Amino acid sequence: AQSVTQLDSQVPVFEEAPVELRCNYSSSVSVYLFWYVQYPNQGLQLLLKYLSGSTLVESINGFEAEFNKSQTSFHLRKPSVHISDTAEYFCAVTKGSARQLTFGSGTQLTVLP
């Protein structure tokens, strides 16, 4: 069975500061890794994904995540956050071609002015 641990439930950070949201997974097989973002009263939107290849993946709005197989981690980073980045962020894994996602418990990122 696979599981996902998001180590921080709440991360407050000042605008323009860097941020890292941590995600660790456990699985006995190769997995695909995702970060989804949920804004208030909305569904989830894919932020970025790792399927194979380069271990560093980037999103169009400045976030990046690095797949570290030895540490079974997929931490999300952004060098300078904006107020509009305030949202809940979910790390998720899926095994192979299945689309049954296993989600972490989420991290609420709050960007302060």
Added chain:
Amino acid sequence: KAGVTQTPRYLIKTRGQQVTLSCSPISGHRSVSWYQQTPGQGLQFLFEYFSETQRNKGNFPGRFSGRQFSNSRSEMNVSTLELGDSALYLCASSLHLSDTGELFFGEGSRLTVL
């Protein structure tokens, strides 16, 4: 193109009643999945449908059921509602069964059970 549409967005039911939620996937998407989101349990997979067939099922009691129609639209039904069924129910669609990429989520149906 239009996104995933879920109806109704909000509903209130009482214990013992049943509820049906509807999901219209993105045009051309044939796979539909359902997830339950609660503050206590987080996001949990309910089931996935492709070509009118249930392909995968999560660990939920038989009170939770679903179906998919020939136009890929999906419904989920919860019978004999319990207080603990209060949740945001999210539907997600994707292009086809072998796609390992993105799930497109709707805004959800928020169910409150009194």
